[in-house]
Amino acid sequence: MKNIEDKKNKLVIIDYGAGNIQSIRFAFKRLGVEAVLTDCENEIRQADKVIFPGVGEASSAMKKLKYSGLAHVIPTLRQPVLGICLGMQLLCNSTEEGNTRGLGVFDVNVIRFSNHLKTPQIGWNQISNLKTHLFQxxxxxxxIYMVHSYYAPLCKETTATSDYGIPYSAALQKDNFYGVQFHPEKSSLRGGQILKNFLAL
Amino acid sequence: MLTKRIIPCLDIKNGRTVKGLNFLSLRDVGDPVELAQYYSDNGADELVFLDISATEEGRKTLTQLVLKVAEAINIPFTVGGGISSVEDVELLLKNGADKVCINSAAIRNPELIHEIALRFGSQCIVVAIDAKQVNKDWNVFGVGGKTPTKLNLFNWAKEVQDRGAGEVLFTSINHDGTKNGFANEALAKLSCMLSIPVIASGGAGKVQDFEDVFITGKADAALAASVFHHKQIEIRSLKTHLITKEIPVRPFDP
Structure with a gap:
């Protein structure tokens, strides 16, 4: 187990009351890294890597981020940030879910899957056209394991694609910001590899 | 492409796995964590834990167990049995469950589905429906499939979807335990009328049954217990077979 005070490995998970954080913590623990759960701006800024999780509904999650002031902190972070699922969607310009304005890091608008598809999409799908070191x-x-009703269409920041009725963004990247629509913490050994890659960025 | 899911179900009582299990390779066949790890490492796409503890003490043990399972496995898992409030759900999710499964509580208090969905999102709520075909009608049963209700399977399934369920887990009481195949006709009807995924349960006995439930029954996922626990079917070889039949599944890939 690496020391959490070891500056090189300081990993924080942003805590804003968004769903199941345990499985992300455990996934990193299996990689030998103890993640710190925090909503403290200083602690987040000092970390080497930041996880921006999210499970649940977009507008209420965004409200919590605004209320805590984290909505201003997150887009100004300089270290590698990984948004997972709703976390990735909230890093986009906007989402149709609850007509929510996002943090505007990724220049894309999240929309809902067409009515003729079963939503949520739940289960194991595939990722293709992989770019960046995240997918080494x-x-x-x-x-990988997906659970979602809304998706980011393909855009210039797309770094992995998936297909559910139509092709869409399974991952996005811009500067130090990374986002994955799937749940690496629930995606077996390959998901663990993706988290390991994030730690190595 | 989204793949069809294979889901083993473990019955838990007072923190231990119950029902005849045949896992000679495990040190402790009654240890749910070790079994969960085994399935997770051998191709299961998800796991379901069904708690059948009747006591308060047993329920507390479940919470600790959920935490240990979450620590050990890297695939999604659902916890069901005895959940009757938003607080019950919160406790399980906080301890690492990905989804919860409710059945009788939804029949008693349908509003609970909406409350859970609103608080934690539809994706984490599976509504289990036990139904029995009598003449032409499919009637819903509560309390472990024992108590008849006035609900019709298809109307109730539509209602739970409208109230915010993310998935429906349908068990045919007629087929459960027969090992003679799933209730494919009813499943296909459910799957076509609902806009959320349908998990099929009850009747798995051989590899062909899984092929049929995905093709004829149009199910999104298939759940089984004893055929996996007794190693009558190994998930890895089941998946290899389904792939040869061009059914999309996540291949076993160590």
């Missing part, structure tokens, strides 16, 4: 040692068409 990950094969094209690897299986």
């Amino acid at each position: 040692h990950i094969s094209e068409n690897e299986f």
